[in-house]
Structures are given as structure tokens and as C-alpha cells.
Amino acid sequence: MNAFGMIVLVFLVICAIATSVSKNLLVSVVIFMAYSVLMSIVWMMLESPDLAITEAAVGAGVTSLLFFITLKKIHAIRGDEEEDHHDEQE
Amino acid sequence: MIEWIRFVLTALFLLGGLFILISGVVGQYRFRYVLNRMHAASMGDSLGLMLVMLGLCISQNDVFVILKYLLTAAFLLLTSPTSGHLIARLEIATNEHPEKEMELMQK
Amino acid sequence: MTNRNDPPKNRFVGWLMGEENPLDDELELIVSTSQQEGRDVLSLEEAERQEEAEELRREKLAIDEKSQSVRIHSWAKHQGAHWLETLYRIAAVVLCGAIIFFLMTTVVALPPFGAENNPYNNEVSQRYIEQGIPETGAVNFVAGMILDYRAFDTFGESTVLFVASCGVIFLLKLNDHSSGKPSRAMLEAEYDDRHHEPKNDGILQFAAKLLTPVILLFGFYIVLNGHLSPGGGFSGGAVMGAGLILYLTAFGFEDTRRFFTYKMTRWISCLPLLCYAGMKSYSFFTGANHIPGGVPLGTPGAILSSGFILPLNICVGFIVMCTMYTFYALFRKGGM
Numbered sequence: 255m256n257a258f259g260m261i262v263l264v265f266l267v268i269c270a271i272a273t274s275v276s277k278n279l280l281v282s283v284v285i286f287m288a289y290s291v292l293m294s295i296v297w298m299m300l301e302s303p304d305l306a307i308t309e310a311a312v313g314a315g316v317t318s319l320l321f322f323i324t325l326k327k328i329h330a331i332r333g334d335e336e337e338d339h340h341d342e343q344e
Numbered sequence: 345m346i347e348w349i350r351f352v353l354t355a356l357f358l359l360g361g362l363f364i365l366i367s368g369v370v371g372q373y374r375f376r377y378v379l380n381r382m383h384a385a386s387m388g389d390s391l392g393l394m395l396v397m398l399g400l401c402i403s404q405n406d407v408f409v410i411l412k413y414l415l416t417a418a419f420l421l422l423t424s425p426t427s428g429h430l431i432a433r434l435e436i437a438t439n440e441h442p443e444k445e446m447e448l449m450q451k
Numbered sequence: 452m453t454n455r456n457d458p459p460k461n462r463f464v465g466w467l468m469g470e471e472n473p474l475d476d477e478l479e480l481i482v483s484t485s486q487q488e489g490r491d492v493l494s495l496e497e498a499e500r501q502e503e504a505e506e507l508r509r510e511k512l513a514i515d516e517k518s519q520s521v522r523i524h525s526w527a528k529h530q531g532a533h534w535l536e537t538l539y540r541i542a543a544v545v546l547c548g549a550i551i552f553f554l555m556t557t558v559v560a561l562p563p564f565g566a567e568n569n570p571y572n573n574e575v576s577q578r579y580i581e582q583g584i585p586e587t588g589a590v591n592f593v594a595g596m597i598l599d600y601r602a603f604d605t606f607g608e609s610t611v612l613f614v615a616s617c618g619v620i621f622l623l624k625l626n627d628h629s630s631g632k633p634s635r636a637m638l639e640a641e642y643d644d645r646h647h648e649p650k651n652d653g654i655l656q657f658a659a660k661l662l663t664p665v666i667l668l669f670g671f672y673i674v675l676n677g678h679l680s681p682g683g684g685f686s687g688g689a690v691m692g693a694g695l696i697l698y699l700t701a702f703g704f705e706d707t708r709r710f711f712t713y714k715m716t717r718w719i720s721c722l723p724l725l726c727y728a729g730m731k732s733y734s735f736f737t738g739a740n741h742i743p744g745g746v747p748l749g750t751p752g753a754i755l756s757s758g759f760i761l762p763l764n765i766c767v768g769f770i771v772m773c774t775m776y777t778f779y780a781l782f783r784k785g786g787m
Contacts, residue, residue: 302593303681303682304591304593304681304682304683304686306681307673307681307682307686307690308685308686308689311686311689311690311693312689315689315693316689316692316693316696316775316778316779319696319779320778320779320782323779323782323783324782327782
């Protein structure tokens, strides 16, 4: 595997770990989008463009949209200020 | 000779685009407020990516590949400023104390 | 009028003829519907007062539960928690280490990537590579594989998508009031929908006006060219769904409803699935193993070739597009 593939795979692992480690759910979803884009590059390098198109459209596009809407529905998207306010109340 | 000129032009455009993209990333980490960070990010998106696309166009021989690059550039030029505008608008709509971060013009 | 003491057959016939079910009076169904109607008619102040009372009651309950749980779990909170947490951390580290160790051992033991005598280079892939194009007529023989050799599998996938969108509709769709007026939950969702979102944003609308046709065209191109180039029903359908979602985000439900209603979504989701089932049934009926069944394969590489793969691709594409759009619309507002 060439150097570019190595770099992409290392970033893939970093993104996968960061998705599960990050505390903020919104940040998690954004990192998951980056993971999907990197994954579609990896599919492209493994010579399966079918999967690359699907991963870019579904993984990076529609899935994260659904995640965003769900986070908005359950009121999990908060600014810093409101979070501080919330902490003060408790 | 013409090959050399093309190579130098491609390298210049690519390096310029990379410089602007990297400065955009640095700005996103250095700035604190949303609008400043968004300015850095969307400048990197539009100008940097356009320079990279121009460099790639110069480097290619095939007309259809160049056309595809141009179409990609047009798509990016339409989408990334729009998303930047939407983020800015959302920030202005939801921030309750914008005067803490910036000077507001009096109506 | 059927009687309660009738044998079950007569009751069934009565139900078929549209007569009233005599058992309805005894079930609690009617009571709950009358309550439902009564609650929707209530004035706003009444509803607020009820909500406040409910909240008070809930707070009281929470305090009670808290005191009880303090009494019950005091040991676990003070002595046991610390001990358990340490155990939990040690167990997590050990488990992670063990899994990493075994997976890495497996990776080391794998044969090299792309080697000649790997176990996956068997007679199946040989057959696909040698006979794929003459048998299916598709130049892109990934499409030939998933829509011809393994079409039953893809049928199951489309059904899974269909069932998923049905489940989302069951769970999230808000219904109209029986009198035709929108119910209170619907009005609240309508108000909540674009509270912080751009309403009639000129720049977004301009970009969407330019981009949506292009995105839809590109998605349809991917669907139609599924048997010639990379792509196919699933990816093209996802791209088309994303285009519709962009239009919906820019122009809102009112404008989208002009050309893409809930009724139309139902038809577009159900008809392609039925078409798929019909076409594949015909294919299996005529022998499945490429005994000529009257469907010409055409010349490989032409747009009208490869038998059933092109219409099957179109069916899958429409199902996927509707599923994506349904998910987005129902997640966002609970309606279309």
C-alpha cells in the first residue's frame, strides 16, 4: 500500500476513535461525517466505486442529516452559554 | 519548454491553494468566535479549492477531464459559500448577546 | 343486525358487509376515542393548567422516588460504587486488550492481499468473471451480480428499506383530526419545525434552484447507467433523495407538496417493489439459470441491454429515494 493509503487509514482510525470518545454528540456526528468521506476514499482505492458513491451519499449525507434532526428533536444541540446556565442550575 | 511552463504554473497554483487551505485550518483553531472561525474556514473552502482546481485543470491534457474539474469547481462555488452563509445566519439568529462579540451598527 | 350469540362465521360475514361490530360497545376503544376528541377541543388555558398540574404531580413523584432510592441504595452508593467502578475499569481494559490481541493475531494469519491462491479465488468468482457478461449482458458486472445472480438478495434489501420506512411512518407520523382539521400536535410540530431555521432564505433558494435539477439528473443518470458504469439503484436513489431533501430544506413543505405528496410517496414506494417481485418471479418461473425466457439481453454496452437489470435498477432507485425522503420529512416534522 502506498503512502497516501497509509495516511488515509491512519486518519480513519483517528476519526473512529474520536467519534466514540468525544463528549459532545454534535461533534461526534461531524467527526462521523469525516469518517464516511475518508471511508469512501478507501473504497475508491480498493477499486469499488459503487460502494464509494453509496458511502459518500448515504454515510456522509443522509445519515448525518438524520442524526442532526434527531439531536435537534431531543434538544441535545446546545450552545456553550446554555450549558453553563444548565450547570449553574444544578 | 511548454511542458516546463505548465509544470511551474501547476505547482504554483497547487501550492497557493494548499497555503490558503492550511491557513484556513489554522484560523479555525486559533479564532474563538463563530463568525471569525467561519470566515477562515469558508475562505479556505472557496479560494483555496478554486486555486487547487485551476492547477489541476492546467496539469491535464484531456478536455473532458478539464470539463469535469470545472463542473466540480462550479458545484463547490455554489455550495460552500451557501453553507457558510447559513451558518452565519443561524449564529446571528440564535445568539442572544451579539454585542459581546462585535460592534453592532445602529439602525 | 348481527347478534352477539351468532357463530363466528356470521360475524365475519357481517364485518365483510360493513355492519357495525356488536362487540364495540364493550371494549375500551370507544371511551378512549371520546377522551381524545374532548382533549383536542379544550381551550389553551385549560390545557396549560392541566399541564402544570401534571408537572407538579411528576415532581412530587420524582422526589418520592429519590428518597426511596437513597434509602435502598445507600450501601451501593457509598461503599459499593467505588469498588464496582474500579472493577468495571479493569474489566474494560482487559476485555479491550483481549479483543485487540485476538483480532491482531487473525490479521497476521491472513493470506496476503490479492495473492493467487487465496481461498476466495474459487470456481464461483471464476464463473462470474468468465460467464458474467454473456449471461447477464451487463458490462458492470457488479450490477450483473447483485441484480441477476443474487437478485433475490437485493429484493430482500429493498423490502428491508420498505419495512423501515413503514416503521418510521407508524412511529412518527402525526395524523389529522378525524374532522379533517390538523390536530394540536401537528400545529405544534409546524410551529417548532422552522423555529431557528432559515425561512425563505434568498441565497439558499437560489442555490437550491440551480442545484436540485442537476442533482436529480445526476442521480437518475447513475440509476440508468447502473449496468454500464459504477453506480446502480441504491447509490443513485440516495443521490436523488439528497436532492429532494435539499429542495425541501430551501423551499419548505408547502412548495414540495406541489409535486411530491404523501400519497405519491406511498405509490412510488409500493409499485416498484411489486414490479420487482413480478419481474423476478417471471425470471425464476422461466428457469432462473438463464434459460431463454423471452427477454432479449441486447448487446453488452448499449443503454437498452442486459434484460431485466435496467428496470430493476430503476425500481430500487425509486424505493431508495422515497425511503430517504420519508425518513427526513418524518424525522423533521412528523408529516409531509
